[in-house]
Amino acid sequence: MTDPTPIYRSDLLASGITPDELRQALRSGALTPVAPGAYLRRAEADALDDDARHRVRGRCVQHTLGWDAVLSHVTAALFHGADLWNPDLSRIHITRDRRSGGRRTDNLHVHPAPIAREEIFVVGAAAVTSPARTIVDLARSLPVDEAVIAGDSLLRRYPSALVGIPAALDGAALRAGVASARRVVDFLDGRSESAGESLGRLRLRSAGIPEPSLQRELFTPDGTFVARVDFFWEELGIVGEFDGMGKYGAGDPESTAESVHREKLREDAIRGLGFEVVRWTWAELFRFDVVADRFARAAERARHSLPPTAKTPARCMPRATVYPARG
Known part of the structure; x- marks a missing residue:
C-alpha cells in the first residue's frame, strides 16, 4: 500500500510556514485539503481513487483522535485490501474500547465496543481491526451480498x-x-477469487443448486492438465464458470479476440472430458433464474450421457490451499 502521507496544519506551522503562506498554498492549488487540518500535494490528491482517499482520510482521523480510535468496519477492510461492492465511503469508521459514546456524523461513525489487543493490527502506519474482527464487524453490519x-x-x-x-x-x-454474522461467516470461502464468484455462490444457494467444489483442476485420463474451473459438481458432471471481464481483457480488440478464442478452446477441452459447462455473466447474477434453467438443462443432458473416465476423483484435483472445516 503506497498511499501518500498527509501533511498536517500543525506540522506546517511548527516548521515556520505562516498562516498566510498556508492560505496562499491552498488558493493556488499547491495543497489540497483531504480532512480538517490535513492536506496533500495537488498531484498526490488528484491521483487518489475513492478507496485510497478513504484510507487517507482514515489516517487523518486517527491522527486527530489518537491510536485508541481503531479504524474498523469498511475503513479497516480497505486497509486490508478487501474487495468491497458498492461501499458507502462517506464515513470513516472507528471502534473505541468503551461501553458508550457512539455517534455518527456525515463524516465519522464511532462504534463503542470492547476490542482486545490481539484484534488490533498495524497496516499502512494505521491501527486497524484484525482481519477476523473486520470480517465479523462487516458480517454484522452489511447486507449479505456485500458482507x-x-x-x-x-x-x-x-x-x-x-x-x-x-x-x-x-x-x-x-x-x-451477530445472528446474521454467524450465518454469513459460516458461508464464507476464501477460494472465491472475485466478487462475481462470491455472488455466484450466494445465487446458487438461493436457487437450490447443490454446493459446488471451488477451483478444481481437471485432467485428461493420461494426466494432462486441462483447466482449473471456478465451480465443479463432480457427481452431476457439470462445470460452472463466471464470465468476469478480467478473463477477456479490455480496450485492445485484438487482445480481447485472442482471449475469447483461448477461452473457447479451453471450454471445448472441458467438454471433451465429458462435462457440461454452464456459464454466467455479471448481469445474470441479478436475474439468476436464467442460469438456474441453464443448469437444469445441463444436468438433464449429463444424466443421459455416459460418465467419462475423467470424472474420477484422480482426474479432478482440488487446489493446494486447504481451508479448515467449519463446525
Whole structure:
C-alpha cells in the first residue's frame, strides 16, 4: 500500500510556514485539503481513487483522535485490501474500547465496543481491526451480498483469519447483527477469487443448486492438465464458470479476440472430458433464474450421457490451499 502521507496544519506551522503562506498554498492549488487540518500535494490528491482517499482520510482521523480510535468496519477492510461492492465511503469508521459514546456524523461513525489487543493490527502506519474482527464487524453490519464479497476476499488474503473468527463472534455476542454474522461467516470461502464468484455462490444457494467444489483442476485420463474451473459438481458432471471481464481483457480488440478464442478452446477441452459447462455473466447474477434453467438443462443432458473416465476423483484435483472445516 503506497498511499501518500498527509501533511498536517500543525506540522506546517511548527516548521515556520505562516498562516498566510498556508492560505496562499491552498488558493493556488499547491495543497489540497483531504480532512480538517490535513492536506496533500495537488498531484498526490488528484491521483487518489475513492478507496485510497478513504484510507487517507482514515489516517487523518486517527491522527486527530489518537491510536485508541481503531479504524474498523469498511475503513479497516480497505486497509486490508478487501474487495468491497458498492461501499458507502462517506464515513470513516472507528471502534473505541468503551461501553458508550457512539455517534455518527456525515463524516465519522464511532462504534463503542470492547476490542482486545490481539484484534488490533498495524497496516499502512494505521491501527486497524484484525482481519477476523473486520470480517465479523462487516458480517454484522452489511447486507449479505456485500458482507460475503468482503469476507471471502479477506479470507483469500488472510487464510489464518478463519482461526480468529469464532473468538470475534463470541466477543460480538451481545451486539446487533451477530445472528446474521454467524450465518454469513459460516458461508464464507476464501477460494472465491472475485466478487462475481462470491455472488455466484450466494445465487446458487438461493436457487437450490447443490454446493459446488471451488477451483478444481481437471485432467485428461493420461494426466494432462486441462483447466482449473471456478465451480465443479463432480457427481452431476457439470462445470460452472463466471464470465468476469478480467478473463477477456479490455480496450485492445485484438487482445480481447485472442482471449475469447483461448477461452473457447479451453471450454471445448472441458467438454471433451465429458462435462457440461454452464456459464454466467455479471448481469445474470441479478436475474439468476436464467442460469438456474441453464443448469437444469445441463444436468438433464449429463444424466443421459455416459460418465467419462475423467470424472474420477484422480482426474479432478482440488487446489493446494486447504481451508479448515467449519463446525
